[in-house]
Amino acid sequence: MTQDDKKKAAARAALQYVEDGQILGVGTGSTVNYFIDDLKDIKDRIKAAVSSSIRSAERLKALGIPVLSLNEVGTFDIYVDGADEINPAREMIKGGGAALTREKIVSQAARKFVCIVDDTKLVDVLGKFPLPIEVIPMARTHVKAQIEEITGGEALWREGVITDNGNEILDVHGLKITEPKALEERLNQIPGVVTVGIFARRPADVLITGTDKGAAIS
Ligand code: 5RP
Numbered sequence: 001m002t003q004d005d006k007k008k009a010a011a012r013a014a015l016q017y018v019e020d021g022q023i024l025g026v027g028t029g030s031t032v033n034y035f036i037d038d039l040k041d042i043k044d045r046i047k048a049a050v051s052s053s054i055r056s057a058e059r060l061k062a063l064g065i066p067v068l069s070l071n072e073v074g075t076f077d078i079y080v081d082g083a084d085e086i087n088p089a090r091e092m093i094k095g096g097g098a099a100l101t102r103e104k105i106v107s108q109a110a111r112k113f114v115c116i117v118d119d120t121k122l123v124d125v126l127g128k129f130p131l132p133i134e135v136i137p138m139a140r141t142h143v144k145a146q147i148e149e150i151t152g153g154e155a156l157w158r159e160g161v162i163t164d165n166g167n168e169i170l171d172v173h174g175l176k177i178t179e180p181k182a183l184e185e186r187l188n189q190i191p192g193v194v195t196v197g198i199f200a201r202r203p204a205d206v207l208i209t210g211t212d213k214g215a216a217i218s
Helices: 003-017 030-039 054-062 100-108 137-151 180-188
Strands: 022-026 046-051 076-081 110-118 131-135 154-157 168-173 193-196 206-211 214-217
Touching (some): 003 030, 003 076, 030 076, 030 110, 076 100, 100 193, 137 154, 137 168, 180 193
Parallel strands (some): 022 046, 022 076, 110 206
Antiparallel strands (some): 131 193, 154 168, 206 214
């Protein structure tokens, strides 16, 4: 199976978590795009969706699925999203697609977080994938210096990328994140940091992994 086939298998398996009349939170990325494509088969059973990005919202609307703002919805049933890395505690690095802030906000409003990945995303220790951090532009220099001092990693600006919130992304290379929750909380305290791409304070509840043998649920 190719990596894309594994992403498709994980996305397809996530449909079993969607129940009639639910409001569905939808993440961002290539794996989620397969999930959105699959929603066309059950779209009449979905009440509405809340999206974590402008691009996912447009894909949902193109299928005729109503997209509501999080403020209209409050809490809702299920959030489906991909990840760049996920460890055995279902803690993740996210933000490879620069949508981490809205992903974190929307996922925290969901009663259940279903993470869909191919098996290349499974790791024992987070950090091989550069850690994305969304930063307010006027705090650029200050934040980069603080992050490098705290983590010991090398923080590089993602060229040519502005988030849906008008901010910039720092990618921190060379990390071994042995205490994800503690590092998430520490980096969140830096003034000018909008969101840290460690999702450990609120890990996924269900992990669906696309493998050579199909989708595995844990
Ligand atoms: C976007 C994300 C994505 O979930 C993550 O980058 C995985 O993307 P893909 O499914 O394309 O591998 O966090 O900000």
